[in-house]
Amino acid sequence: MGTTDSVLVRAWAAVKRVPEIRILLVVIAFALAMWAYDPRFLSPATINTILLYLFGFAIMACGMTMLLVSGGFDLSVGSVAALSAMTAAMLMKHPAILLAWPLAFLAGLAVGAAMGLINGWIVARVGINPFITTLGMMLLARGLTHVVSGGMSRSDFGPQFCWLGQGRVAGVQMPIIISLTLVVVADVLLRKSRFFRQNYYIGGNEQAAWLSGIAVNRIKMFNYCLSGLLAALAGLLFAARLDSAAPNQGEGDELKVITAVIVGGASLSGGKGTVFGAFLGCVLLAMILPAIRTLHIEVHWEKAVVGSILLLAVLLDRIGRKEK
Amino acid sequence: MVNTPHTVLRLVGIHKRFGAVLALDGVDLNVNAGEVHALVGENGAGKSTLIHIVAGTLPPDRGEIFLAQSGARGDRSSPVSREASHTEGEEGDASALRRVQFRNGHEALCAGISAVFQELSLVGTLSVAENIFANRQPVNRWNFIRRGDLRRQTQALLDGFDIGIEPDTAVERLSVAERQVVEILKALSSRPRVVLFDEPTSSLTQRETRTLFSLIHRLRGEGTAIIYVSHHLPEVLELADRVTVLRDGRRVATLPRSDVSERDLIRLMVGRELSDIYGQPHWFPEKQAAETPRLRVAGLGRRGVFSGVAFDLRPGEIVGLAGLVGAGRTEIGRALFGLAPATEGEIWLDGRRIWPRSAGEAMNAGIAYVTEDRKALGLYLRHSVRDNLAAPWVSRAHACAVRGFSTGAGFLRDRQLDDYAEASRKRFRIVAPDVRQTVGRLSGGNQQKVLLAAWIGIEPRVLIADEPTRGVDVGARGEIYGYLRELAQSGTAILLISSDLQEILGMSDRVLVMRAGRIVKQLDRAEATEEGIIAAALGAGAEPNLRVTETQSPSTQT
Ligand SMILES: Nc1ncnc2c1ncn2[C@@H]1O[C@H](COP(=O)(O)OP(=O)(O)OP(=O)(O)O)[C@@H](O)[C@H]1O
Ligand SMILES: [Mg+2]
Numbered sequence: 100m101g102t103t104d105s106v107l108v109r110a111w112a113a114v115k116r117v118p119e120i121r122i123l124l125v126v127i128a129f130a131l132a133m134w135a136y137d138p139r140f141l142s143p144a145t146i147n148t149i150l151l152y153l154f155g156f157a158i159m160a161c162g163m164t165m166l167l168v169s170g171g172f173d174l175s176v177g178s179v180a181a182l183s184a185m186t187a188a189m190l191m192k193h194p195a196i197l198l199a200w201p202l203a204f205l206a207g208l209a210v211g212a213a214m215g216l217i218n219g220w221i222v223a224r225v226g227i228n229p230f231i232t233t234l235g236m237m238l239l240a241r242g243l244t245h246v247v248s249g250g251m252s253r254s255d256f257g258p259q260f261c262w263l264g265q266g267r268v269a270g271v272q273m274p275i276i277i278s279l280t281l282v283v284v285a286d287v288l289l290r291k292s293r294f295f296r297q298n299y300y301i302g303g304n305e306q307a308a309w310l311s312g313i314a315v316n317r318i319k320m321f322n323y324c325l326s327g328l329l330a331a332l333a334g335l336l337f338a339a340r341l342d343s344a345a346p347n348q349g350e351g352d353e354l355k356v357i358t359a360v361i362v363g364g365a366s367l368s369g370g371k372g373t374v375f376g377a378f379l380g381c382v383l384l385a386m387i388l389p390a391i392r393t394l395h396i397e398v399h400w401e402k403a404v405v406g407s408i409l410l411l412a413v414l415l416d417r418i419g420r421k422e423k
Numbered sequence: 424m425v426n427t428p429h430t431v432l433r434l435v436g437i438h439k440r441f442g443a444v445l446a447l448d449g450v451d452l453n454v455n456a457g458e459v460h461a462l463v464g465e466n467g468a469g470k471s472t473l474i475h476i477v478a479g480t481l482p483p484d485r486g487e488i489f490l491a492q493s494g495a496r497g498d499r500s501s502p503v504s505r506e507a508s509h510t511e512g513e514e515g516d517a518s519a520l521r522r523v524q525f526r527n528g529h530e531a532l533c534a535g536i537s538a539v540f541q542e543l544s545l546v547g548t549l550s551v552a553e554n555i556f557a558n559r560q561p562v563n564r565w566n567f568i569r570r571g572d573l574r575r576q577t578q579a580l581l582d583g584f585d586i587g588i589e590p591d592t593a594v595e596r597l598s599v600a601e602r603q604v605v606e607i608l609k610a611l612s613s614r615p616r617v618v619l620f621d622e623p624t625s626s627l628t629q630r631e632t633r634t635l636f637s638l639i640h641r642l643r644g645e646g647t648a649i650i651y652v653s654h655h656l657p658e659v660l661e662l663a664d665r666v667t668v669l670r671d672g673r674r675v676a677t678l679p680r681s682d683v684s685e686r687d688l689i690r691l692m693v694g695r696e697l698s699d700i701y702g703q704p705h706w707f708p709e710k711q712a713a714e715t716p717r718l719r720v721a722g723l724g725r726r727g728v729f730s731g732v733a734f735d736l737r738p739g740e741i742v743g744l745a746g747l748v749g750a751g752r753t754e755i756g757r758a759l760f761g762l763a764p765a766t767e768g769e770i771w772l773d774g775r776r777i778w779p780r781s782a783g784e785a786m787n788a789g790i791a792y793v794t795e796d797r798k799a800l801g802l803y804l805r806h807s808v809r810d811n812l813a814a815p816w817v818s819r820a821h822a823c824a825v826r827g828f829s830t831g832a833g834f835l836r837d838r839q840l841d842d843y844a845e846a847s848r849k850r851f852r853i854v855a856p857d858v859r860q861t862v863g864r865l866s867g868g869n870q871q872k873v874l875l876a877a878w879i880g881i882e883p884r885v886l887i888a889d890e891p892t893r894g895v896d897v898g899a900r901g902e903i904y905g906y907l908r909e910l911a912q913s914g915t916a917i918l919l920i921s922s923d924l925q926e927i928l929g930m931s932d933r934v935l936v937m938r939a940g941r942i943v944k945q946l947d948r949a950e951a952t953e954e955g956i957i958a959a960a961l962g963a964g965a966e967p968n969l970r971v972t973e974t975q976s977p978s979t980q981t
Contacts (some may be wrong), residue, residue: 293560300557303546310480310544311557311609312529356752370548 119376120416122363126379129386137393145389147272151340153385154278155180155333155349159356160377161285161361162326165295166229167360169319170221170302173326174233177352178240179214180334181345183207185244187335188253188344191260198400200260208331214240215327219320236354245346254343262341274336277318281329298315304371356404360383362412383408427765428455430491431648432477432536433520433616437486439472439672441864443856446472448672449486452618456491457646459639461653461663465896466868467854468669470652471541474621477650478538479525489520490534491616505774529558535616539607539623541652542798547595552577554594555609570641580608584634599626599796600748607635611642618642621652622867623893626795628748628922629957636662655684656867663795693898701929702901702908714738715774717916718790720759723768728754729940732768736885736916743931744920746960750937752920753795756887759918760792761785772884786819789884793891794876795920801874801949804863808855809844809863811873815881816840822881840848843880851876852902867894875903879910886910889920904930920976924953936960 114120133140154226159176166172187207198206214236221232266273300308301315306313310314338344363380365372387404391397432454439447447469454460462470474505475481477488525531528538545554552558552573561572577590586604594602605624609617620639639649653659659666660680668691669676675691703824716735724730729751736742745751758765761779770777772788779785785792794801801809816823822831828839844858853872855865862873873889888907892900907930911917921927927934934951936944936959946960 116777200927293558293566293568296553296560296568297979299549299553299559300546306542307546308543308557310478310528310540312527312532313558314527322755339561 103345112344118364118371118373119379122376122379122383122412126383127292127387129383129390133386133390140389147275148380149385149389150275150279151386153381154274155337156276156352156356156359156381156385157282157378158329158333158336159326159352160360160381161281161374162287162322162329163356163360164365164372164374164377165298165319165322166290166326167357167365167367168289168302168369168372169322170305170407171229172233172357172367173215173218173323173324174230174353174357175214175218175236175240176326176330176333176356177349178237178244179211179327179330180337180352181348181350182214182244182247182334183211183331184242184334184338184344184348185253185346186210188256189247190337191256192253200257204260204263204335207335208328210325211331211334212328215265215287215324215330215336216320219323222323223316223319236408241350248344248346250346252343252345254341256339256342261342262337264336264341270356274340277332277336282374282378286378289374299370304370333347355405356381358409364415364416378401380412428458430489430520431456431631432455432472432491432650434477435487435489437476437488437598437794438484439469439476439482445672447476447483450669450672450674452667452674452677454648454650456616456648457643458664459643459649459651459662461651461659461666462669463653463659463666463692464657464669467608467763467866468692468896469638469672470669471621471866472541473669474538474619474650474652477531478528478536478540479529479531480538480540488523488525488779490523491535492519492521498924532559532613532615535613536619537610537613537615537617537688539618539621541621542603543606545594545602545606546608548593550591551581551588551597551605552590552591554605555580555612559613570889574761576612577608578614583754584608584631586631586634586636595831598748600628600631601603603627603646604631607638611638617648617650619652622654622894623651623654624653624658626890626922627907628749629924632658652899654894656688656897659688660685672692689897691954692896701904701926716758716775717770717914718918719767719771721771723755723758723765723770725754725758725763725765725767726939729758729937732942734935734942734945738914738916739911740932741911741917741919741930743927743934744918744937745922745924745927745934745956746937748922748962751940752937753889754916754936754940756792756889756920759885760783760790760885762792773976783818786815786881786883790887791878791881791883791885792887793878793889795889795893796876797870797893802862802870804870805861806963807859807864808848808853808862808873809858812844812847812858812877812880813840815877818849825883847876847880851879852908854954871895872899872903875906879906882913883915885916885918887918887920890922891919892921892923892926924956927951927956928953938962 130141159180163173163176184207187203189201190196190206191200216234218233221227222229263273268276275330289298297308297313297318297423300311300313301318335351337348359380360372360377361367361380362383363372363376363378365377384405387401391400430453434452436449437447450473462473464470476483480837502903522622523534525534555577560568561576563569574590581588581590584604586601588601588605594605597605603623607623625636627635642649651662652658664681665677665679666683666688668675668688670692695814714737717738718736721733723732731753734742744755746752754763757763759770759779761784764780777788779788779790798804801823803814813828816826816828817835826830827836828843829835835946841857841858848855848858851872853876854869862870865873871892871894878886891907892903895903907917919927919930928951930946931951934946934954934956936946938960948956
């Protein structure tokens, strides 16, 4: 008796130590509840829809998690995604350029990385607060997207480019493969690799990190650069999937990504969070719309539900911390 | 092991200026292998600045740092050392010194210099193991952290210090003393050739202090060069081989220990003779019966932390509260001040029953609390001296208006606050160019003075002072004792929580001793002795071996 007890107790203690346990349970419970209501909710088709809906968020969440863990964040990801996609589109479609798609794709990534680097430079070296910096960049990148495109959408990028967004490998769509791979890689890196682990130190206590010999500024710059790069990738894949780049693409995505990452266990004050948790946050948010459809509720409820989930997540987190 | 001393670290003409303050003015220093080189001086003398420069976390304005080539002392571990190992056998040869310029702490660490800084450099949310191996975790060839090794190596270090901390515990759950131990182990974990200690014992109790000393002896035996900064002169004289005295950023003397006494050191540091720093009590037991207690505590308790705590403080009395770290002393202070309210018992102030549930309520009742953790809890490090001094006023609308610091409508009167701050600065002799100076830029001792000034400034009826002289030089310590005596003379009752037995004995009219959450002994000034207090703190019948009782104390923080 006593031994089973202690085994259970220990198992429970081990489970409780998993940082994403709360969000994981919530996601599972939510999915099961919806499945009980209507088994079609967990059909491959719905799961595919959900994953396809969230791939962009999941990619951006990888970078955003690193930022939040190190005590920063990035409001410019939605705009940077649009700018990168539009840059690539213009390079491919502008009659005077007509660049080959791989080069255009790389150029799009480069634009994203450059924008991120500017963010990082301003935040880390100049020392301006990340909110102001990335808010400025959000407006700047959005504005540039409109300028570059003349306010019009572009499309018709050719089958090879579009394959990145529409093609399948072993029956699974490319964006899903790419985003899931990135999530796994980023999660393992942030969890295990010495380099990425330094983010927890910086977010936990920047001064202490610096006294421990951590190159705080360089890592911060790296994080913003990475965030810009991943935003660009998300934007490009999105354009490839729709075969269209629109100047207002991804408006408001930054807040959704930040919401998902925080629902997944990160904190705006830094020092905690994991990529897997952030991914689960994305999954939870992506399930809302299908759930609303399944339950035949008015679609207008979506935002209210997302907001409630965010508030609930932080409340639960606070209560959990009090318990300790 | 080394007969002819050979220099491991040489500083030549180090200058450092912060705005108007010349923190270091051409300091030279030689530190030998296998030497404990103590660095003493008043608050603001430049000791920490020098430590930071050697540790690479602060660049000098001028001056040179030379470091023995790593191989020069039959060396271990650091990757740099293997490259340079051909210099072996050049022991004692000054030419083996090489000029170094560190751009950050990491470079110094790689060169074999590590430091225990005065301000803690730990990340609260991370585990003990991750803190100790910050930035140097054992990794595999993919640069992934090897958790098992990390844990094992940390456990080995903790065992070496003989302290019951788990490698996986988050640092924020540790007491101040335990954090200090983690900080020390962090510095030692890289097996450095030069270790810099900046007041490592200021938050340790005797037990950990003894362990640290034996550790330092061992390091010295292995040929490590050690720079040791401390305000605790008996400690310095016990440990050091040589002592360097800094005053106003200059080196006034470097002397072998055998040539100096405590008095000499004080004279060199302060530039004048200092007599009995504790001053004389003015409060006498005869008066005790006559007056109602200022503060009466009865049956106070909080589950798992302390229980059945009862004592009286009379007006004008200074009562010392002694005990081991973890005995619950700080928790009583926090309970009285409403920070972590007790769950049972009674508190009476001047015959009126009170039950503070927040600091604001306690302050309004007339209780002030000087925290032991000034960096994290006591001061607004990024704000000015003035703002820090004003904080206990600004937080209370009524008192603020009554004192004339705000208008009736609640608008602050800047002029009055400036004058108040300036007066406090003068009265407490806070060394700062002016009251607009950021508190984080002041030396440790002056920060402590700001903290005390802020709380004494509100003229409390009861002052709870938790380690009020931590990290404070002898001169300033004497001043602080003077302020406490003066405050007591004006009728304030003072509860003095301290791990420094000299201080407890020197200042207290009465001593309470705590153990494992209870007050186990009360001693009058006449009967209190160091031995008596230690015996009570350890528990009757316990071996003088300090390890025994540690497990009895509650696992919560002091
Ligand atoms: N970052 C800074 N900016 C401005 N002034 C500084 C800074 N750091 C130190 N100072 C000033 O330099 C002088 C030397 O300070 P330092 O901290 O080295 O003194 P210390 O000898 O370590 O004193 P303590 O015993 O109080 O710790 C002080 O006058 C201090 O106010
Ligand atoms: Mg200092």
